[in-house]
Amino acid sequence: MILIQAPVITVDLVLNGLLLGAIFALAAYGMALVWGVMSIINIAQGEFVMLGGYVAVMMYWGGIHPLLAVPVAALVMFIVGWALYRAVIFRIVDRDLFVSLLATFGLSILLQQLMNTAFSGNVQIAEAGLGTMFLFDGLVTLSQIKVVAFVLAIVVGGCMVVFLKRSRMGQAIRATAQNARAARVMGIDTDRVYAVTYGLNAALCGSCGALVAMAYSIHPYIGLPYTIRSFMIVVVAGLGNFAGVIVAGLGLGAAENLAGFILGAQYQLAFVFGLLVVVLVWRNWRLAAKRQYLK
Amino acid sequence: MRITRTLVLAAAGAVAFGGAALAEDTVTLGSAISLTGNYSTNGEHTQRGYDLAVEKINEAGGVKIGDKTYQIEVKYYDDESTPARGAELVERLVKQDGIELILGPYGSGLTKAVAPVTEELQVPMVEANGASRSLFTNGWKYIFATLSTSEQYLASAIDLAAENAEALGKKPDEIKVAVVVENDPFSADVRAGVVEDMEKYGMKLVIDDQFPRELNDMSATLTKIKALKPDVLIVSGHSKGATTAIRQLSEQKVSVPVVAMTHCDSADIIGNFGAASEYTLCATQWAPSLAYKDDLFGSAADYAKTFEAKYGYAPPYQAAESSAAVQVFADALERAGTTDKTAVRDALAATDMETFYGKIKFDETGKNIAKPMALYQVLDGEFKIVAPSAVAETKAVIPRPAMN
Secondary structure (H helix, E strand, C coil), X not given: CHHHHCHHHHHHHHXXXXXXXXXXXXXXXXXXXXXXXXXXXXXXXXXXXXXHHHHHHHHHHCCCCHHHHHHHHHHHHHHHHXXXXXXXXXXXXXXXXXXXXXXXXXHHHHHHHHHHHHHCCCCECXXXXXXXXXXXXXXXXXXXXXXXXXXXXXXXXXXXXXXHXXXXXXXXXXXXXXXXXXXXXXXXXXXXXHHHHHHHHHHHHHXXXXXXXXXXXEXXXXXXXXXXXXXXXXXXXXXXXXXXXHHHHHHHHHHHHHHHHHHCHHHHHHHHHHHHHHHHHHXXXXXXXXXXXXX | CHHHHHHHHHHHHHHHHHHHHHCCCEEEEEEEECCCCCCHHHHHHXXXXXXXXXXXXXXXXXXXXXXEEEEEEEEEEECCCCHHHHHHXXXXXXXXXXXXXXXXXXXXXXXXXXXXXXXXXXXCEEECCCCCHHHHCCCCCCXXXXXXXXXXXXXXXXXXXXXXXXXXXXXXXXXXXEEEEECCHHHHHHHHHXXXXXXXXXXXXXXXXXXXXXXXXXXXXXXXXXXXXXXXXXXXXXXXXXXXXXXXXXXXXXXXXXXXXXXHHHHCHHHHHHHHHCCCEEEECCCCCCCCEECCCXXXXXXXXXXXXXXXXXXXXXXHHHHHHHHHHHHHHHHHCCCCXXXXXXXXXXXXXXXXXXXXXXXXXXXXXXXXXXXXXEECCEEEEEECHHHCCCCCCCCCCCCX
């Protein structure tokens, strides 16, 4: 009702939702990458986001502008991701999906508890002090940090596509994703490719986390919703489809925000999951329609 | 089945007896508390509150039970912030360790898991951090709470709005209220208390949103607030709710004349947001500036000094109410003249004392009915008590001036 009477509110909701979605998309890039290349569904995705957030919070405490934390968190998390691959993940790459789910689930609990011990369970924030943009007489408000996040998500998405298409490492990653065995035969060090892939994923999540700490808030148990939304975005977009990831991420953010407004906040997450089911059913139905049987 | 159970109990009793004989002049209280997991920060505040009171009481010579003085000691277990674990550990405290005087865990959820155990084993529990009113509607006889229950948290904000209705340019029954709470038992109680109080004045509930625990974004709700322009905004969602609300209210430039919330101090809204937190009303169980005092700690301000000297930060109310719980136990033990659990329970029920934390007197359900909730307002970067009026430091600024 009110949405039709005051279209400007709809604009506000959709814009804020798009900005929210961009942050999800960042984490989802990483998940798409790891899932596509290594066939691992990384349950610890949200925990990487959380760790990146703590990098930003620490820099904020140290008096450094938290926007700088976006690249720093990416770098730190790349190293963390690399180290985790060398310690844990390499053991599960070629194993059953169930094993990798369990292992990354274990990692997520470990990271949560470590951060809880180090930083306590309190809610933390990093304040970038960027202020807010007002449109239409202040009826539409966009916090600038979210706009920064949005632009960054688009740019990073573009960079990922170019990186995978053009660079040697990107080509090696794609080759490994297509057929790891053949890639090994062709002289690609797949172990290194996996380590870089996992590190890249952690780096993407890290920069996402720094943005979350600046735009929203973080605490050690914030991870799960980010894991779930990444999963949902990747499922909707399809593996290896980076343009799809950003579109799905933005769409999800906008839809979620509108649903929160219309149905009330209590149904906001329920709506996300409902949407996931609808998308999966619809997909299956489309596929079934196209399916051809050989006789 | 029954025989084995009796045997186990007898064995546990024997162990307990042996243990008691060794440490002759100490009384041991037991507590399963969240030292790790989700509630570890507040669990630590709780533990420090207990420890500080124990230390003070022992320094002052201990507790006189009958004609003998005892030192107090607390045995802790870590419940890992998990209700099932908490219940299990309290059972272990009683059955294996033979401790029959229990101090409560942190939080309503855990207290609710533990209370049925203490009830079944008929051991008294004094708790300081379970505020949910559902703890006091089951006819439980062995639970005693030093704090005010959660439906009282923000009800006083509604009273305050009604008192200042004229300043808001309305009659009390024209005031529009938006309630935004997290989807958990505590916040549901807060909401119930607010709604009950609103009905008293005939105020209108225009927004009634419950956001899930996982959500750290309330921009959709705030857009709704911007459209419907309520006079009062009530937020309850622990530290995350307070942090999110303050940050997004200023980001989206939503101006509501009266904003009241819980957990402002644990979210450190002043330190984190400075000017954006100005004029926010905050519910608190206790504050160092309140005019309560006792013989052990002195005034509330003295307690704050003692606590800060030992732990290096100002005591949150979670610590204060925990210290008070130990004082309640010590008082009841002295009056009972024995450590027998039934006698102590009866002495607890008859408690009527004054502490630095406020007056403590339990009704038949075990909740403290002598101490009101207090309300702070952030004024010039400081928390000032504005309600209840009997102990207020200054008058509340209502409506809050528009943000620039």
